[in-house]
Amino acid sequence: MHGDKERWLAPSATPWDDADEDSLGPAETLVMACHRDIYRYRHAGTSLEGEAEFFNAYARESCPICGSRAIEGNGKDANGIRRWRCRACGRSFNVATGTIFESHRIPVADWTEFLLETFSYESLKGMARSNRRSRTTPPYWLAKLFAVLSGVQDDVVLSGNVQIDEKHYPLSDADQQRKADGSKPRGLSKNQICIAVGCDDGGRSFFSRLGLGKPSEARTRAAYAGHIREGSHLVHDMERSHRVLVEELSLTSEAHNSKLIKTPPDKENPLADVNELCFLLELFLNSHSGFDRSRLDGYLDLFYVMMNDPEEKMEKAAFVLDRAMRFPYTLRYRDYYRKKASSTRKRGP
Numbered sequence: 001m002h003g004d005k006e007r008w009l010a011p012s013a014t015p016w017d018d019a020d021e022d023s024l025g026p027a028e029t030l031v032m033a034c035h036r037d038i039y040r041y042r043h044a045g046t047s048l049e050g051e052a053e054f055f056n057a058y059a060r061e062s063c064p065i066c067g068s069r070a071i072e073g074n075g076k077d078a079n080g081i082r083r084w085r086c087r088a089c090g091r092s093f094n095v096a097t098g099t100i101f102e103s104h105r106i107p108v109a110d111w112t113e114f115l116l117e118t119f120s121y122e123s124l125k126g127m128a129r130s131n132r133r134s135r136t137t138p139p140y141w142l143a144k145l146f147a148v149l150s151g152v153q154d155d156v157v158l159s160g161n162v163q164i165d166e167k168h169y170p171l172s173d174a175d176q177q178r179k180a181d182g183s184k185p186r187g188l189s190k191n192q193i194c195i196a197v198g199c200d201d202g203g204r205s206f207f208s209r210l211g212l213g214k215p216s217e218a219r220t221r222a223a224y225a226g227h228i229r230e231g232s233h234l235v236h237d238m239e240r241s242h243r244v245l246v247e248e249l250s251l252t253s254e255a256h257n258s259k260l261i262k263t264p265p266d267k268e269n270p271l272a273d274v275n276e277l278c279f280l281l282e283l284f285l286n287s288h289s290g291f292d293r294s295r296l297d298g299y300l301d302l303f304y305v306m307m308n309d310p311e312e313k314m315e316k317a318a319f320v321l322d323r324a325m326r327f328p329y330t331l332r333y334r335d336y337y338r339k340k341a342s343s344t345r346k347r348g349p
């Protein structure tokens with residue numbers, strides 16, 4: 001999707017080696033330190049250099065337990081991480097309380113390494129070559145990552161030339177409905193999860209669960225409408241439910257018969273970009289085969305981060321760590337209940 005996709009870093013290099021250290025955010029500084037020190041860290045078995053600085057760069061303005069803003073500084077803990085005390089509920093907490101780092105069950109360095117592996121394009125390319133499964137990811141780590149990413153696509157709005165398509169992916173075998181004779185219905189049955197995929201010529205994309213089986217106009221509106229700017233140029237197939245988007249968002253429509261455009265080489269295919277994303281999405285989901293389909297939204301958020309800027313996996317890891325510290329999910333969870341009535345999107349852990 002981006003111009004210089006084939007930018008490779010030397011093993012010891014980071015994207016920020018030439019940057020002025022003062023210009024880096026705390027998460028970028030942390031990932032850089034982690035990358036440089038990871039082997040030393042592993043052998044020494046002590047906490048990561050720069051870890052306390054990372055945590056202490058984030059302030060807390062309210063109590064993560066009761067929400068009160070009446071909090072006061074309360075020194076540092078044994079790891080040098082700042083603590084606060086809440087005057088309303090009397091509890092003590094530090095900056096990691098309510099985040100994925102709470103209680104330190106997963107050290108920050110391991111988190112960073114997990115993210116770097118998760119965002120590795122090489123593994124996706126490797127899958128494309130051999131269709132092998134990636135190593136099993138601990139579900140607990142993924143669940144926390146999904147909690148951090150929840151809502152990450154909310155503000156994505158495509159514009160200019162926008163390509164959309166629906167990707168179908170089967171429910172797990174146990175959840176598939178069968179006919180009286182035990183066979184599975186053919187075609188776009190309710191056994192297929194429909195995923196809305198969109199991208200634009202600015203290199204942005206999004207992925208959203210649309211529903212089961214054939215798309216209806218209501219579900220098409222819910223999945224796409226908030227993600228396409230009014231007046232854009234929509235390049236799509238003959239799917240009838242797209243009509244609602246064209247009408248309500250005043251889009252110019254360029255509808256192609258997908259059966260006819262499958263044959264020319266990719267370069268001439270007007271839907272090549274969205275087709276490639278659908279292809280990669282299938283590889284990605286296959287690599288987590290047997291995954292819990294009720295967590296699909298989380299997988300789609302993760303795939304979104306993999307396919308969008310920032311491009312380099314270390315920058316993606318820094319983005320996630322920063323997001324994790326900025327939005328402790330105790331707070332996000334509260335947000336979820338507040339926004340639930342107005343949002344069609346499933347949020348929260």
Ligand SMILES: [Zn+2]
Pocket residue numbers: 063064065066067068086087088089090091
């Ligand atoms: Zn409190």
